[in-house]
Amino acid sequence: MKIKIIKLFLITFIINFAFAQTQDELNLLRLAQSFERAGEYERALKIYEELYNNNPTNRVYLEAIVRLNTQTKNYDRAIKLAQSWLSSHPDDIDMMARLGDVNFKAGNEKEAIEIWDKIVKTYRNNPGIYRMVADYLIQNRLYDKAIQYLTTAQKIAGVPELYSFEIAMLYEFTMRFDKAVEEYIKILRRTPSMIPSVKSRMSSYINRSDVLKQILPILESEAKVSKSNIGILDLYTWVLMEAKDYQKALEIQTQLDKVTYANGEVLLNFARDLFNQGIYHIALKAYASIIENYPNSKILAEAKFGAIRSNEEMLRLRFNTIENPDSIFYSELRKVESDYLKISNEYPGTKYEAEALFRLGLIKLDFYFDLDQAQRYFEEVEKKFMLSHGKDAVLKLAEVFTLKGDLESAREKYLYLMKLKNFPDTLRVKFLLAQLDYYEGNFNAAIKTLEEISKFTSSDFSNDAIELILKIQSNRFPSEENLKKMALAELKIKQKRFTEAISLLETIISTCSNCPITDDAIFTVSKTYEMLKKFDKAIEYLEILLNGHPESIYADDALMEKGKIYQKLGKNELAIDAYTKLISQFPNSIFVNEARKRIRELRGELQ
Known part of the structure; x- marks a missing residue:
């Protein structure tokens, strides 16, 4: 019995002793790693060497010593350690590749290349080995050599897109964007869904004209072959948009819509993007294509409305650049108004009626300065579509009342909006209320509201508020009378009552x-x-x-x-x-x- 107890005690002692040794070793390793992360390489190296001397078969310790000797440019020591290890572990490919890395950093470029070439020659049928060695080449900026290894790996594996992301990156490093795109094409041929990743990689240089010249012919040629590959067609469209070849982009999107059996959905999304970018003439063509080719589609209403909006925006651009719009211009504008009325009658009670009526109000206000007609349309939207579009209509009604000189009604509309729960444009309305006080000569009230707005420094209205505060404070003395005339003159200008404004200003x-x-x-x-x-x-x-x-x-x-x-x-x-x-x-x-x-x-x- 005593013997058994003694044996059990000895076993427990040995286990605890071994565990203590292991724990001490682990603590030392963590300390060395901590020093290494902190850049204290000499202190880390000293601990790693102690660990390695106590356990010369531990590759982790050896690798750390080789790494830190390389880091501290003690290349001879690193080379000797790696060679010594390889003499007893000749199949350690990673250490062999690391030996090549140390030699290259030591200036022994020929020896390094020979080592790396020997590795891939020995394991010529293993694509992973090429990839591993290529990593060391990339670290040493041997991009062309790395490309050579990785493309060889593609051929050995019989997988054209293998390592294509890595190869494309190397081509990008060396400014060969045409070659990079060829690699991305390989990826998209096999996996079209990788298009977001490809776009993300290309986004840093896609806006350069010299790059576009390199890659457009390649994508054009590929699109003719890969007629049904959604990734290729999507990429080609994206590049065409960057090159501002919007007509060609529309053609490719039309093709993409057909091959995906999207029934106009692809074209609709494209039209939206074009419209949001202000490319109205091509957006109009996209909307028109949907109307013509998909007359029974559920997206027909949006396409019709989008076409009218595109026409309106093109007229607005012309209106802002020509001195005197002619009869042809107003004939086109009346056609837009007619189209809005038509779609409002065609889709009663829908958002299309609401938006059409609202747009008609804007046209009457912005193009004709017909305040009564604008008011009529905005009030109709307010009455029929308060929950969906009423807030915008009320905001415009307040503007119309201001232009009519009915500041009290304008104020009522603004205050109504302020009472609405979760109204998003509170600061805008507050500023407009302060403007009303300014126009009426109530400068103290205006300043109080403007100071509240100025606290929201991230808002554009904060700067406007500060500017108006300074204007009021700088011009109230010696008398407020001139400032009141100035404020009233600004209101008259807004109301297009220019002669009255000039009289006040000249006074x-x-x-x-x-x-x-x-x-x-x-x-x-x-x-x-x-x-x-x-x-x-x-x-x-x-x-x-x-x-x-x-x-x-x-x-x-x-x-x-x-x-x-x-x-x-x-x-x-x-x-x-x-x-x-x-x-x-x-x-x-x-x-x-x-x-x-x-x-x-x-x-x-x-x-």
Whole structure:
């Protein structure tokens, strides 16, 4: 019995002793790893060597010693350790590859290449070995050699897309984007669903014109072969969009819609993207294709509405760039209005009726400044579609009331919106309420609201609020009367009552020539005359501002406007003179880059 107890005691002692040794060794390993992570390589190396001396068969310790000797550029020591290990472990391929790595870093490039070549030659039928060795080549920026190994691995495996992501990356490193795309094509041929990963990899350089020239012919050729591969067609469309070849992109999307039996869904998504990017003419074609080819589709209503919206947006672009819209323009606009009325009747009680009526209100407001008709449409939306589109309609109604001069009704609409639960545009409405107080001369109330808005520094309205606060505070003295005239004049301008606005502004200028508000009034009256196309009077007041108030914060604005007016009148030399003065006198102005561009345009230096 005693003997058994003694044996049990001895066994327990031995196990505990061994465990203690193992735990101590593990603690030392963790300490070494901690030093290594902290960059204290000498301290880490000392512990690793102690561990290795106590356990010379432990490859983890050896690898750490080789690694740290390489890190500290003690290449001879690292090479000797690796060679010693390989003499007794000749099949340790990774250590052999690491030996090549150390030799290369030590400047023994020929020896390194020979070692790596020997490995892949020995294991010529194993693609994984090529991949492992290629990693060391990549670490040493031997990209072409790595590509050679990886493409050989593809052939050995009989899998064309094997390691294609890695090969594509190496081609990208070496600026051979055409070759990179060929590798991505291999991936998409086998797995079209990898398109998000491919796009993600290419996104960093796809906007470069030189790259587009390299890869477009390759994708065009591939698309002719892979006519039903959704990954290839999607990639080709994406690249065409970056190259701004929108018509060709539409053709490919039409093809993609057919091969996926999408019944117009692919085209609809493409049309939406085009519309959101402002490419309205091609969006219109996409919508029209859906209407023509899928007349019974569930997406027909959206396609019809999208086509009308595209036409409207194209007219808006023209409206903002032409001086006097002609009868042809208004004929096209009436066609859009007719189409909105038609779709509102075709889909009563739906979002299409609501949006059509709302768009009609916007057209009456923005194109015709027909406040009564705009009000009628917005009120109809408010009445029939309050839950879905009513908030936008109420917001526009408040604007219409402001333009009509009915500020009290406008205020009621804004306050109504403020009471709505989860209304998303609270700051916008608060700012508009502060503007109403400003127009009415209630400056203290305006400032109180504006200060609340200014606290939301991430909002665009915060800057607008601060700007209006400064305007009020800077111009209230010596009397608020001129500021009230100024605020009222700004309201008159918004209401297109330009003559009344000019009268108020010229009163400020004539009665208070040295007041802080005067330069603001001069610049504003100049802009108002420009709206009336009375360019001589506009220039006259800009000269008054520049000569009489050279220190004004509007001085650079004045030079910019002066140049634009002269450019509009075809007086290019005078325009160039104004832009040149702006650049020389106000080198830090936000208008400097635009002024330089306009000078180059006028001199014919820009195509």
